[in-house]
Amino acid sequence: MSAVQTTSPTPDDTRKRGPLAEVLLSLLRSGTFLTGFAIVMFWVACALFGEHFAPYDPLADDIINALAPPSAEHWFGTDQIGRDVFSRVIVGSRDILTVAPLATLLATVAGTALGLLTGYFRGLVDDVVSRILEAFMAIPVVIVALLAIVALGTSKTTVIVVIGLSFAPIIARTVRSAVLAERELDYVAAAQLRHESAAHTMFVEILPNVIPPILVETTVRLGYAIFAVATLSFMGFGIQPPSPDWGLSISNNYGMIGGGFWWTVLFDALAIASLVIGVNLAADGVHGALND
Amino acid sequence: MTKSAKAENALELRDLSVAYRVAGRNRAVLRNLSLNIGQGEAYGLVGESGCGKSTVALTVVRYLPRNGSITGGAISLDGQDVMKLDAEALRRARAESVSMVYQDPGKALNPSIRVGRQLTEIFELGGITGKAVEDRAVAMLNRVRISDPTSVMQRYPHQLSGGMQQRVAIAMALANDPSMLILDEPTTGLDATVEAEVLDLIAQLRQELSASILFISHNLAVVSNMCDRVGVLYAGMLVEEGPTEVVFNDPRHPYTVALLRCLPRGGQRKDQGRLDTIPGFLPGIGVDIKGCAFADRCALADDRCRSELPPLYDLGGRLSRCFYHEKAQALPRATPSDVAPAPKAAAVPVLRVAGLNKTYSSHGHALRAVKDVSLDLRPGETLGLVGESGSGKTTFARLLLGLVPPDDGGTIVLEGKALAPRLENRSDDQIKAMQIVFQNPDSALNRSHSIRHLIGRALKRLAGLSGKALEARLNDLVRSVRLTDRHLAVKPRQLSGGLKQRVAIARAFAGDPRIVVCDEPTSALDVSVQAAILNLLADLQSKEDVSYIFISHDLAVVRYLSDKIAVLYLGRIMELGPSEDVFSGPHHPYTEALLSAVPKLDQTETARIRLDGEIPSATNPPSGCVFHTRCPRKIGAICEQQEPPLSEAQPGHSIRCHIPYEELARLQKEVVTEPA
Numbered sequence: 001m002s003a004v005q006t007t008s009p010t011p012d013d014t015r016k017r018g019p020l021a022e023v024l025l026s027l028l029r030s031g032t033f034l035t036g037f038a039i040v041m042f043w044v045a046c047a048l049f050g051e052h053f054a055p056y057d058p059l060a061d062d063i064i065n066a067l068a069p070p071s072a073e074h075w076f077g078t079d080q081i082g083r084d085v086f087s088r089v090i091v092g093s094r095d096i097l098t099v100a101p102l103a104t105l106l107a108t109v110a111g112t113a114l115g116l117l118t119g120y121f122r123g124l125v126d127d128v129v130s131r132i133l134e135a136f137m138a139i140p141v142v143i144v145a146l147l148a149i150v151a152l153g154t155s156k157t158t159v160i161v162v163i164g165l166s167f168a169p170i171i172a173r174t175v176r177s178a179v180l181a182e183r184e185l186d187y188v189a190a191a192q193l194r195h196e197s198a199a200h201t202m203f204v205e206i207l208p209n210v211i212p213p214i215l216v217e218t219t220v221r222l223g224y225a226i227f228a229v230a231t232l233s234f235m236g237f238g239i240q241p242p243s244p245d246w247g248l249s250i251s252n253n254y255g256m257i258g259g260g261f262w263w264t265v266l267f268d269a270l271a272i273a274s275l276v277i278g279v280n281l282a283a284d285g286v287h288g289a290l291n292d
Numbered sequence: 293m294t295k296s297a298k299a300e301n302a303l304e305l306r307d308l309s310v311a312y313r314v315a316g317r318n319r320a321v322l323r324n325l326s327l328n329i330g331q332g333e334a335y336g337l338v339g340e341s342g343c344g345k346s347t348v349a350l351t352v353v354r355y356l357p358r359n360g361s362i363t364g365g366a367i368s369l370d371g372q373d374v375m376k377l378d379a380e381a382l383r384r385a386r387a388e389s390v391s392m393v394y395q396d397p398g399k400a401l402n403p404s405i406r407v408g409r410q411l412t413e414i415f416e417l418g419g420i421t422g423k424a425v426e427d428r429a430v431a432m433l434n435r436v437r438i439s440d441p442t443s444v445m446q447r448y449p450h451q452l453s454g455g456m457q458q459r460v461a462i463a464m465a466l467a468n469d470p471s472m473l474i475l476d477e478p479t480t481g482l483d484a485t486v487e488a489e490v491l492d493l494i495a496q497l498r499q500e501l502s503a504s505i506l507f508i509s510h511n512l513a514v515v516s517n518m519c520d521r522v523g524v525l526y527a528g529m530l531v532e533e534g535p536t537e538v539v540f541n542d543p544r545h546p547y548t549v550a551l552l553r554c555l556p557r558g559g560q561r562k563d564q565g566r567l568d569t570i571p572g573f574l575p576g577i578g579v580d581i582k583g584c585a586f587a588d589r590c591a592l593a594d595d596r597c598r599s600e601l602p603p604l605y606d607l608g609g610r611l612s613r614c615f616y617h618e619k620a621q622a623l624p625r626a627t628p629s630d631v632a633p634a635p636k637a638a639a640v641p642v643l644r645v646a647g648l649n650k651t652y653s654s655h656g657h658a659l660r661a662v663k664d665v666s667l668d669l670r671p672g673e674t675l676g677l678v679g680e681s682g683s684g685k686t687t688f689a690r691l692l693l694g695l696v697p698p699d700d701g702g703t704i705v706l707e708g709k710a711l712a713p714r715l716e717n718r719s720d721d722q723i724k725a726m727q728i729v730f731q732n733p734d735s736a737l738n739r740s741h742s743i744r745h746l747i748g749r750a751l752k753r754l755a756g757l758s759g760k761a762l763e764a765r766l767n768d769l770v771r772s773v774r775l776t777d778r779h780l781a782v783k784p785r786q787l788s789g790g791l792k793q794r795v796a797i798a799r800a801f802a803g804d805p806r807i808v809v810c811d812e813p814t815s816a817l818d819v820s821v822q823a824a825i826l827n828l829l830a831d832l833q834s835k836e837d838v839s840y841i842f843i844s845h846d847l848a849v850v851r852y853l854s855d856k857i858a859v860l861y862l863g864r865i866m867e868l869g870p871s872e873d874v875f876s877g878p879h880h881p882y883t884e885a886l887l888s889a890v891p892k893l894d895q896t897e898t899a900r901i902r903l904d905g906e907i908p909s910a911t912n913p914p915s916g917c918v919f920h921t922r923c924p925r926k927i928g929a930i931c932e933q934q935e936p937p938l939s940e941a942q943p944g945h946s947i948r949c950h951i952p953y954e955e956l957a958r959l960q961k962e963v964v965t966e967p968a
């Protein structure tokens with residue numbers, strides 16, 4: 001009698017998998033996510049092990065071979081002091097892939113806390129905090145960075161703090177709107193009817209249910225953070241020489257384009273573009289998987 | 293529409309099979325379904341959720357979701373083979389000959405387009421132009437009894453009440469004079485009074501139109517009032533079919549028999565016997581069914597039922613898919629009917645509410661959601677709160693619980709101690725003494741937590757238990773709501789609606805409450821599950837001596853569980869008294885109208901009282917008696933000028949009406965209202 005088992009309280013066997021397993025499964029089925037993930041993983045591998053398979057030392061100059069065009073020896077050519085561009089592009093992912101994720105993490109933690117606070121308490125707390133966050137969002141990142149450098153000096157930490165704090169209000173806004181919707185659900189009233197503390201209600205009851213939008217926002221912000229790190233480095237406020245960082249390289253070499261030495265800039269620019277596209281594709285995939 | 297010769301049947305389904313593709317596998321939803329709907333006939337399709345009712349509606353016009361496919365059989369609409377239609381012919385068929393009306397009119401209408409435009413669009417598609425379009429739209433709205441069509445056409449859907457929206461949706465469905473009208477739960481989201489209005493309208497339109505109707509509903513009473521013939525669907529198969537009256541009065545399939553027994557009928561009360569239930573669950577979508585689909589839940593089933601699919605026996609104008617159709621009504625009860633005698637309610641009230649008010653401010657206007665409500669509740673007693681939506685039932689419950697603070701002045705006294713207006717200021721003992729079972733368990737149970745965590749946390753906070761003691765109490769509690777250990781590890785979404793509601797009940801009972809507010813706890817559930825939950829609530833009450841405040845729009849359900857009834861209208865108590873007195877009357881004209889609006893299975897044709905219009909806005913309530921604008925028994929100027937007091941007509945039975953009690957008794961004797 002096969003039908004007896006089917007009359008269990010979980011009649012539909014697709015429901016037996018946990019929500020996490022379902023999300024992972026749908027990520028693995030998403031071409032968008034897999035493409036993006038592959039690109040990002042490529043650069044992560046370069047950051048971790050680049051030194052070992054880069055053909056040259058990215059910092060070693062070779063002034064005789066300066067500004068050599070791409071060739072079998074130097075696939076991407078050499079820069080103005082003869083450093084191998086290919087090796088520099090590969091190892092150049094290291095700093096940006098440390099700074100951007102850490103900045104995003106800081107933004108996510110701070111933004112989630114602020115979003116929970118404003119969305120849960122509403123009223124005066126929300127009004128005051130939200131106005132401050134809005135004012136903060138109105139200041140361009142570059143100006144914040146300038147001020148921070150004056151105050152803190154240039155370092156990776158400064159970049160992380162600047163980008164992290166600039167992105168936190170944006171994440172806070174997303175979390176707040178998700179929390180506002182959750183707060184209307186009866187399980188929050190049920191928690192109040194147990195005299196739960198505000199902290200318990202926020203972090204144990206509500207937070208697990210707003211993880212999906214936070215995850216999506218984080219991956220999207222990571223793309224922007226990479227872009228912002230590259231921009232700050234290009235402007236000289238970010239990662240400092242002698243790092244082979246992409247933004248920094250472009251900044252050092254863009255004057256050469258006029259002389260026809262395009263390879264000193266193009267490959268770094270493509271690297272930045274591919275990483276941002278990779279992160280955005282992965283973010284799209286995550287968004288799709290969580291909103292099915 | 294000029295069709296050469298009408299086919300004999302408006303709709304014919306022949307051996308129709310439909311499957312949904314889920315996780316790479318085709319799962320059967322409809323299995324060899326055959327049915328005919330004659331020209332001008334109204335055919336009702338009933339069954340519990342998940343049995344494939346709505347799929348039938350979608351399949352008729354091949355409107356299945358992307359993962360759905362017709363795996364076999366034929367559909368013939370007015371003699372036309374729907375399966376053979378090309379895209380253009382199918383579009384024409386959907387536009388011209390079949391119309392659908394869905395459950396939620398708010399979703400069927402475009403919120404950003406005026407009602408008039410949405411209507412005229414249909415006529416323009418039909419090739420009508422200019423002034424004629426406008427006229428046709430007005431005529432259509434007149435047809436669905438909308439009194440001022442021109443002003444309604446200027447409005448947006450959200451500016452109309454639910455009943456009005458559904459009328460507009462029906463007007464749109466009728467615009468092209470369809471030959472087939474499919475109504476999929478058209479009144480399910482509506483108040484009883486509005487439901488009655490819409491059903492009356494559909495019944496009247498049937499006289500005027502030639503359209504055949506496929507009426508899909510889970511509500512047996514509604515189908516019994518509206519349809520000529522009825523088909524009972526179970527696991528995608530037709531298990532019984534026949535003339536409505538015959539099927540409901542003399543069912544020949546155990547499933548139909550059991551379904552009818554789940555309903556509290558004829559004024560049944562909790563102390564008179566438990567409701568019957570249907571054990572087990574509907575087979576999952578797409579499982580292989582060897583024998584009779586209902587065999588696992590049927591006490592009459594034997595080996596033959598489990599191994600061999602019964603044919604549809606023709607019993608002379610009716611069909612039954614049961615080997616033992618002649619003894620179907622001998623189906624043994626799944627739940628014994630005997631009840632433990634209820635403890636006599638003690639004289640000292642556990643809860644006293646006096647002069648409770650709640651005023652919201654809405655765009656600068658005062659909105660009096662609850663006005664001057666006073667009542668007592670004794671231990672072990674159930675107070676039923678009834679009234680249309682917007683009458684203040686839920687607000688009143690939230691005031692009691694402290695989720696919303698009341699206006700200054702009123703008092704809530706629990707076991708002799710006054711309760712603070714706000715939840716934060718109440719003691720732990722006070723909060724655990726009053727808990728709630730919410731309407732929608734999906735909202736009430738945190739979807740991130742396991743059942744063990746949900747109930748365990750309540751035990752920890754409300755009963756102050758931990759460790760071994762908590763574990764022991766958890767097991768007791770889980771068993772007392774008839775859940776088992778294997779339910780504990782899962783998350784709410786892995787449970788069915790009825791099981792989720794049991795978890796919510798367990799949580800409410802964690803701290804040995806004195807009072808549990810039940811806010812429409814069964815309205816999202818199927819009747820068989822509803823019966824089990826009502827039995828559970830009644831059992832827990834007689835065991836724990838707990839009091840209930842029971843809110844429901846289903847008067848039969850309220851009557852089954854309640855000892856005392858409060859009828860609310862615009863936040864005021866219009867009638868308060870023992871359940872039997874309120875239901876059997878004489879009662880307030882509003883109560884009378886509410887009772888008369890409920891569709892009944894055991895229909896004896898009675899003159900019905902209809903309420904016109906909508907419940908007035910609480911920001912601007914009518915002068916005098918707030919009910920005078922809709923009251924069928926209004927006596928004159930006094931009703932418009934003076935608000936009648938809530939006066940005690942009989943000991944314990946109060947009515948807020950200018951008409952004296954004896955006069956009400958005389959008036960209401962003329963129209964014998966059949967109780968719910």
